[in-house]
Amino acid sequence: MTTEERVREAAVRLFAERGFHGTGIRDLAQAAGLSSATLYHYMGTKEDLLVGIMRTSLTELITAAEAIAGSTPDETDRLVSLVEMHVRAHAGKPRETAVVDGEMRALTGERRAEVVALRDRYEQIWQDAIADGVNAGKLHVAEPSVARLALLEMCSGVSRWYSPDGPLGLRDLTIQYGAMALGMLGAAR
Amino acid sequence: MTTEERVREAAVRLFAERGFHGTGIRDLAQAAGLSSATLYHYMGTKEDLLVGIMRTSLTELITAAEAIAGSTPDETDRLVSLVEMHVRAHAGKPRETAVVDGEMRALTGERRAEVVALRDRYEQIWQDAIADGVNAGKLHVAEPSVARLALLEMCSGVSRWYSPDGPLGLRDLTIQYGAMALGMLGAAR
Numbered sequence: 001m002t003t004e005e006r007v008r009e010a011a012v013r014l015f016a017e018r019g020f021h022g023t024g025i026r027d028l029a030q031a032a033g034l035s036s037a038t039l040y041h042y043m044g045t046k047e048d049l050l051v052g053i054m055r056t057s058l059t060e061l062i063t064a065a066e067a068i069a070g071s072t073p074d075e076t077d078r079l080v081s082l083v084e085m086h087v088r089a090h091a092g093k094p095r096e097t098a099v100v101d102g103e104m105r106a107l108t109g110e111r112r113a114e115v116v117a118l119r120d121r122y123e124q125i126w127q128d129a130i131a132d133g134v135n136a137g138k139l140h141v142a143e144p145s146v147a148r149l150a151l152l153e154m155c156s157g158v159s160r161w162y163s164p165d166g167p168l169g170l171r172d173l174t175i176q177y178g179a180m181a182l183g184m185l186g187a188a189r
Numbered sequence: 190m191t192t193e194e195r196v197r198e199a200a201v202r203l204f205a206e207r208g209f210h211g212t213g214i215r216d217l218a219q220a221a222g223l224s225s226a227t228l229y230h231y232m233g234t235k236e237d238l239l240v241g242i243m244r245t246s247l248t249e250l251i252t253a254a255e256a257i258a259g260s261t262p263d264e265t266d267r268l269v270s271l272v273e274m275h276v277r278a279h280a281g282k283p284r285e286t287a288v289v290d291g292e293m294r295a296l297t298g299e300r301r302a303e304v305v306a307l308r309d310r311y312e313q314i315w316q317d318a319i320a321d322g323v324n325a326g327k328l329h330v331a332e333p334s335v336a337r338l339a340l341l342e343m344c345s346g347v348s349r350w351y352s353p354d355g356p357l358g359l360r361d362l363t364i365q366y367g368a369m370a371l372g373m374l375g376a377a378r
Contacts, residue, residue, distance in 0.1 A: 149350050150343050153345070180330075184369040
């Protein structure tokens with residue numbers, strides 16, 4: 001593991017456990033086995049670290065969602081594939097995704113604008129998928145934007161409760177979420 | 190407003206904005222216009238304050254949910270009423286509910302056990318409502334506990350995005366959530 005990877009892993013863990021504002025630079029340096037000066041040299045400020053974590057996570061989600069959108073013309077299948085991908089990402093990396101979802105409030109100015117733009121780009125793919133399904137007569141929702149927000153909150157929530165050590169396997173989890181998503185979006189059964 | 194109310198309001202605001210670990214006793218005292226010693230005299234430790242906020246919020250939810258469960262024999266209606274109540278509470282008190290949902294990680298020992306027991310009691314009412322609906326043949330889900338967690342995450346999520354100043358009224362919001370909830374739980378249309 002490189003120094004950068006070690007620092008990032010420590011930051012994800014501490015931000016998830018104690019929150020961004022509750023994590024000091026010294027805590028981060030100690031957890032990564034570095035001095036504060038060395039940490040700064042490698043990684044910049046605490047806010048740089050947070051933005052880096054968010055940029056990586058959101059870019060991975062966007063890449064995966066664009067691949068699905070570009071290769072799945074059937075509107076129902078596309079929605080299910082997006083749900084399965086998002087649930088798998090949030091169940092598999094619960095701390096990263098919880099930090100991305102929960103600490104946007106900690107950013108200000110240009111950094112906030114950059115991360116919000118990435119999040120908006122990701123959510124637009126979902127918005128389009130829902131709107132396409134409605135236009136094709138396959139999904140039935142009162143307002144696509146409300147449905148999108150509700151669906152994403154439902155799917156992101158697995159980062160708060162799912163445990164890979166529990167009785168529910170990841171494959172079964174994603175199948176159940178796909179079915180619930182289609183139901184809430186009024187898909188024909 | 191009593192001193193106690195003023196302190197609690199400041200605590201809710203700061204915990205929601207900066208997280209529990211990111212909020213110092215001095216920040217709290219300053220926000221409430223008190224000295225740290227006076228704050229301690231009135232409210233005890235920072236953890237006491239957090240537990241008090243969580244106890245109040247969860248007890249209100251339990252009281253409302255028990256009233257619905259005791260007065261709504263139809264399984265479908267009961268589920269919709271629970272969803273509308275929960276969504277209204279989370280849209281109307283976004284900071285309180287976000288602190289309750291997000292800061293349980295900050296508690297340890299007996300305090301944690303007390304709050305987890307309240308949360309479990311609240312979720313059991315939902316679990317029973319879903320199981321009753323499945324047993325009555327009105328709802329169709331693969332696993333009631335997974336459906337309960339997904340549904341609660343979906344509904345609690347409004348505290349993170351809903352704005353009373355936006356175009357969507359609270360009544361319309363709760364109606365749309367009731368319909369989406371029935372869809373995801375496989376209710377007959």
